[in-house]
Amino acid sequence: MIQKVIAGILLLTALNSCQVVKEFQKNRLNDAEMILGNRKVEKTELSFQSYREGASGANAGKSGGGCGCN
């Protein structure tokens, strides 16, 4: 429990220290490989992982539909 509280405080501190980044300063953040999500090339990987493993979700992907029966 103490660890969770410490982690929460660290997280809030980190987010509180966010700098305002102007549009012209976002060249690194806008790089195609900085995308905060899955890249297109990972599509089938995510699909087989959701079929071969019990856990799924929280990756901005599908959370249902299709069988994956085999």
Added chain:
Amino acid sequence: MKKICLTVIGLYIGLLAAFSQTVQDSSYQKRRLKIDEINLVSSYYHQNGDHAAVTGGIGSQKLTDLSNSLEVKLIRLDRQQRKQTWSVDIGLDHYTSASSDKIDPKTVTSASYADTRIYPSVSFSRENEKKGTEWGGGLSFSGEYDYTSIGANLHGSKKTANKMGEFTAKGQVYMDRINLIYPIELRDGNSTDPLKRGGDSRNSYSLALSWSQIVNQRLQVSFLLDLIQQQGYLSLPFNRVYFSDGTVHVERLPDSRFKIPIGFRANYFAGDRFIFRTYYRYYKDSWGLAAHTASLETSIKLSPFYSLSPFYRYYHQTAIDYFAPYMTHAPGKEFYSSNFDLSQFSSHFFGGGVRFSPPRGILGIQHLNSLELRYGHYTRSNSLHSNIVSVHLKWKG
């Protein structure tokens, strides 16, 4: 002189009119739908192992899957200068499975040995850059021999006033239908359990919430939370379960499952050449399965247009409450499964990718914006291992 003045004024008015007309045409053209990008993703996946669920937790898990998907993204600006995006996607998978072939083991090669899955989808979104808002929705379909799925989703997002943070919510519904195909020896009243005939439904409802935040010029993070409820026939009718008394049954699992995955992403651009992409997820569900996932991918920019990306992903899960291996389930239980995908295991997934995005386009074709190749090797602590090769080609309008 008067004539000359009038001619000059006439020409001026004519020019103004012509110029005004050009502007109107230009703004009209902006509102027309145009192709923004086309994405082609192809993959080849091969796996093997010796814990097939169809044969009760023993037997070959050999499977190959050839997957192709084509996405066309169209954009336009509406009268209020809001960006509208239409996306049409079609996917086609063809797979062969050694274990599916054992639904009817008397045949040399049964119809279930191979199948094709087709999954088209269409989505729409509208972004108001001034207000920092976006909303949209989509429809999807997935069809294969014994399974069909219809999906619908709605999403909305709102950026903070300084555009540094963004909250997104997405609701999804999947209405699935499964044909109840039982193992050959349990058909026609030969099962000791009452088995439903025909088909059954499986519905999934999910709400995905996320918060993404720019921390500074090099770091951005996101927090993800999904709430997922599944209801209906959640077992698979052709999965056998062998009890300790030697009897064989069809897998039986509860008709409701609630899942909560919580995720965190952080991407950091170090120097001018390195990008670190990290991800962690904790997952828990009402069947007693808990899992941890952690991954790290490093993109090394050899130049602004070429990069190498080695990656590693670790995953660990506990078993569901209803799992037991071949011939270890005690008779009299309400729910039972010998599907090793739901057993306790750890897995490692590692490999690398290479991305080309030359300024003059791939092979000198300006619109062929980027090409990405990726290979991954997956190994699971309970004998399953697989390899996957993927390629992504992007055409940019």
